[in-house]
Amino acid sequence: MELELELGLAPPNHAGSCGKRGTKEAFGIDKAGLPLILRDDDGDHGSNCSDARDWEMSNKKKRLVGWPPVKSAHRPRSNGGHVKVKMEGVPIGRKVDLSRHASYHQLHHTLRLMFPSSTSHHGDPYAVTYEEGDGDWMLVGDVPWEDTVMSAKRLKILLV
Amino acid sequence: RKQKDNDTASLSTPSSPDALPAAAASPRAPPARASRRVASPGPATARAAPMGRGGARDGAAAAPPWHSLPDEVLEHAFSFLPAAADRGAAAAVCHGWLGAERRSRRRLAVANCYAAAPRDAVDRFPSVRAAEVKGKPHFADFGLVPPAWGAEAAPWVAAAADGWPLLEELSFKRMVVTDECLEMIASSFRNFQVLRLVSCEGFSTAGLAAITEGCRNLRELDLQENYIEDCSSHWLSYFPESFTSLETLNFSCLEGEVNFAVLERLVSRCRNLKTLKLNNAIPLDKVASLLRKAPQLVELGTGKFSAEYHSDLFAKLEAAFAGCKSLRRLSGAWDAVPDYLPAFYCVCEGLTSLNLSYATVRGPELIKFISRCKNLQQLWVMDLIEDHGLAVVAGSCSKLQELRVFPSDPFGAGQVLLTERGLVDVSASCPMLESVLYFCGQMTNEALITIAKNRPNFTCFRLCILEPRTPDYVTRESLDAGFSAIVESCKGLRRLSVSGLLTDLVFKSIGANGNCLEMLSIAFAGNSDLGLHYILSGCKTLKKLEIRDCPFGNKPLLANAAKLETMRSLWMSSCSLTLGACRQLAEKMPRLTVEIMNDPGRTCPVESLPDDSPVETLYVYRTIAGPRSDTPDYVQIV
Numbered sequence: 001m002e003l004e005l006e007l008g009l010a011p012p013n014h015a016g017s018c019g020k021r022g023t024k025e026a027f028g029i030d031k032a033g034l035p036l037i038l039r040d041d042d043g044d045h046g047s048n049c050s051d052a053r054d055w056e057m058s059n060k061k062k063r064l065v066g067w068p069p070v071k072s073a074h075r076p077r078s079n080g081g082h083v084k085v086k087m088e089g090v091p092i093g094r095k096v097d098l099s100r101h102a103s104y105h106q107l108h109h110t111l112r113l114m115f116p117s118s119t120s121h122h123g124d125p126y127a128v129t130y131e132e133g134d135g136d137w138m139l140v141g142d143v144p145w146e147d148t149v150m151s152a153k154r155l156k157i158l159l160v
Numbered sequence: 161r162k163q164k165d166n167d168t169a170s171l172s173t174p175s176s177p178d179a180l181p182a183a184a185a186s187p188r189a190p191p192a193r194a195s196r197r198v199a200s201p202g203p204a205t206a207r208a209a210p211m212g213r214g215g216a217r218d219g220a221a222a223a224p225p226w227h228s229l230p231d232e233v234l235e236h237a238f239s240f241l242p243a244a245a246d247r248g249a250a251a252a253v254c255h256g257w258l259g260a261e262r263r264s265r266r267r268l269a270v271a272n273c274y275a276a277a278p279r280d281a282v283d284r285f286p287s288v289r290a291a292e293v294k295g296k297p298h299f300a301d302f303g304l305v306p307p308a309w310g311a312e313a314a315p316w317v318a319a320a321a322d323g324w325p326l327l328e329e330l331s332f333k334r335m336v337v338t339d340e341c342l343e344m345i346a347s348s349f350r351n352f353q354v355l356r357l358v359s360c361e362g363f364s365t366a367g368l369a370a371i372t373e374g375c376r377n378l379r380e381l382d383l384q385e386n387y388i389e390d391c392s393s394h395w396l397s398y399f400p401e402s403f404t405s406l407e408t409l410n411f412s413c414l415e416g417e418v419n420f421a422v423l424e425r426l427v428s429r430c431r432n433l434k435t436l437k438l439n440n441a442i443p444l445d446k447v448a449s450l451l452r453k454a455p456q457l458v459e460l461g462t463g464k465f466s467a468e469y470h471s472d473l474f475a476k477l478e479a480a481f482a483g484c485k486s487l488r489r490l491s492g493a494w495d496a497v498p499d500y501l502p503a504f505y506c507v508c509e510g511l512t513s514l515n516l517s518y519a520t521v522r523g524p525e526l527i528k529f530i531s532r533c534k535n536l537q538q539l540w541v542m543d544l545i546e547d548h549g550l551a552v553v554a555g556s557c558s559k560l561q562e563l564r565v566f567p568s569d570p571f572g573a574g575q576v577l578l579t580e581r582g583l584v585d586v587s588a589s590c591p592m593l594e595s596v597l598y599f600c601g602q603m604t605n606e607a608l609i610t611i612a613k614n615r616p617n618f619t620c621f622r623l624c625i626l627e628p629r630t631p632d633y634v635t636r637e638s639l640d641a642g643f644s645a646i647v648e649s650c651k652g653l654r655r656l657s658v659s660g661l662l663t664d665l666v667f668k669s670i671g672a673n674g675n676c677l678e679m680l681s682i683a684f685a686g687n688s689d690l691g692l693h694y695i696l697s698g699c700k701t702l703k704k705l706e707i708r709d710c711p712f713g714n715k716p717l718l719a720n721a722a723k724l725e726t727m728r729s730l731w732m733s734s735c736s737l738t739l740g741a742c743r744q745l746a747e748k749m750p751r752l753t754v755e756i757m758n759d760p761g762r763t764c765p766v767e768s769l770p771d772d773s774p775v776e777t778l779y780v781y782r783t784i785a786g787p788r789s790d791t792p793d794y795v796q797i798v
Binding site: 064065066067068069070071072082097100101102103105106109110113146 | 299301302303304306307359361385387415567570571599624626628681683708709
């Protein structure tokens with residue numbers, strides 16, 4: 001096979017041809033009907049990020065999944081990462097270690113495994129909320145993932 | 161040559177001369193004279209008299225030619241080859257040697273649990289006493305592998321229980337180990353002695369209780385950075401009162417409480433205890449009383465270390481440490497009040513290893529403490545030590561071999577005063593420095609070139625500049641020149657992680673000069689397919705390649721498909737790969753498993769997707785076991 005390659009200089013803010021980043025996981029509407037909406041700091045961009053690249057270009061400060069490459073044990077964390085999770089209509093709660101998840105999407109995946117759709121809500125849409133330091137309940141997904149890890153004291157899954 | 165990759169290397173100790181494990185010096189070492197005779201043609205020794213497959217001979221006859229020596233002789237000769245690579249080479253000589261080697265192999269390291277089937281491994285090496293198995297790819301440490309990916313330890317435990325009843329040591333890294341696994345281990349191996357679990361998950365304190373209750377000859381229970389579910393089981397209490405064989409106890413990653421009275425009694429009666437690493441639940445004053453019970457400790461992990469200053473506690477600690485004349489390795493989660501550090505001064509001079517990477521202590525007390533550790537070989541710290549602290553380290557710790565500096569504020573605004581300066585100073589003044597992991601905010605080519613000139617003896621160089629694609633902050637150029645200098649100068653470099661702004665040119669240099677390179681980590685670097693091509697067509701000894709967020713596409717992958725079978729594994733995430741190329745690769749290379757991973761939740765079968773579908777994550781590894789059957793829905797084997 002012939003290999004046609006060219007040597008080119010990287011443009012200064014070269015981010016385009018990297019394809020998808022891990023942050024794409026945190027965008028869009030998941031098939032299971034769980035909205036995990038991540039807005040950027042400006043709040044100007046819409047939630048439907050079909051054009052992930054534009055978003056990437058304008059939010060270089062956005063936290064990347066798994067970067068910098070430090071193990072979760074080495075990251076500063078407030079409460080050891082474990083938080084209780086309760087789902088509306090399900091009597092028994094669970095515990096999840098937020099610090100072992102790198103993104104909202106991974107958290108969602110774990111929650112789906114912990115609360116399979118057969119038990120209570122039969123695939124109805126639901127929202128994940130978390131209680132933060134001053135006792136307020138917030139919708140998961142508004143702020144960068146790392147901020148949620150640091151500030152969430154417990155989670156509650158509500159049927160929408 | 162440091163024995164890092166062989167199957168006798170311990171995961172927790174640094175690769176330093178005095179950490180060479182006892183197994184390397186074979187317990188069956190004969191007098192030197194006899195070994196010389198075995199190796200060369202000459203009169204047969206009395207040991208050759210018992211007949212092996214070499215044919216019936218009596219001791220008085222002429223020595224058999226080397227290629228038909230009896231098995232016992234071969235096995236004895238092979239016992240001097242602890243390194244797996246050497247044993248593998250011996251096994252490749254001929255069928256006779258293959259048989260003798262595999263039947264006598266005592267230690268087995270499986271670096272990728274999917275590279276071979278457990279039953280096959282057990283059948284092939286029936287005499288194994290110590291086995292180590294690793295599972296998930298390295299990037300799983302940073303959250304890039306979603307839950308339920310695989311790497312279950314259960315099939316390995318089951319196969320071992322069947323085929324290795326005399327197994328003594330088991331080590332798992334990045335695998336899912338369940339309580340059932342631990343119960344099976346406890347009940348299957350009557351002489352089980354060493355359990356080491358590193359970065360594993362899936363088990364609870366109930367499983368630990370099975371181990372402590374069932375393993376009567378346990379010497380080491382080493383739990384490093386695992387996720388352990390706390391069932392409030394009093395696992396420590398299950399050690400019988402008659403149990404005294406413990407030499408290593410590491411439960412630093414355990415979140416919950418342990419019964420301190422039980423721990424104290426255990427420590428008191430285990431007179432051979434050398435390594436004790438406590439968790440956060442043990443307060444300072446209890447540490448002091450444990451030390452009084454175990455002054456023979458060589459390694460101590462202090463657990464949580466934050467406390468208000470009390471002079472009587474200080475005195476207790478100082479007295480306790482003064483009794484520990486053998487203490488060489490110290491670690492702990494020191495949210496330490498700096499005022500307590502002088503309590504340790506008496507052990508400083510003996511310390512060879514200091515791990516403060518969980519410690520947020522900073523300031524002059526920290527630096528004064530480290531400066532007293534004149535014999536330090538391994539230092540892990542947070543960047544709170546700052547440049548001036550590293551300058552002191554450079555001046556004080558002339559025997560330093562390994563330095564790791566972790567970021568205290570990985571996402572912050574960079575208020576820490578740690579720059580390239582610290583690394584330059586240490587590399588200039590520590591002639592034995594060979595392994596570096598360094599997180600910082602800025603770098604220059606000049607610094608890297610200086611470091612390369614100072615330390616051509618690097619074997620491991622991992623630099624992580626926190627912000628991706630950061631250029632040389634003085635010249636604004638890429639860091640190609642700096643990293644090229646590293647690979648050109650450090651001819652023995654085995655592990656390299658690059659960062660900052662890098663073009664394809666640096667990979668040309670790495671490909672051409674990385675002749676010992678075994679592991680390479682690349683992130684946010686390069687500008688075209690050429691970069692990956694340089695690596696895959698060079699780097700003759702490359703085993704593991706992990707790449708994220710680089711503009712590398714299909715062409716270099718396909719052009720260098722054969723190379724992948726010479727490597728253990730390749731990880732590429734957020735690059736420019738498409739499904740068609742993965743399909744071609746899988747078709748061309750039947751002894752590779754080509755796994756693609758897309759977002760969890762997207763479960764449409766890969767067969768239905770077109771060739772130009774983007775591939776988010778590719779994980780390719782060589783295997784003799786065929787495709788695995790335990791993939792989760794978000795992993796597809798092409």
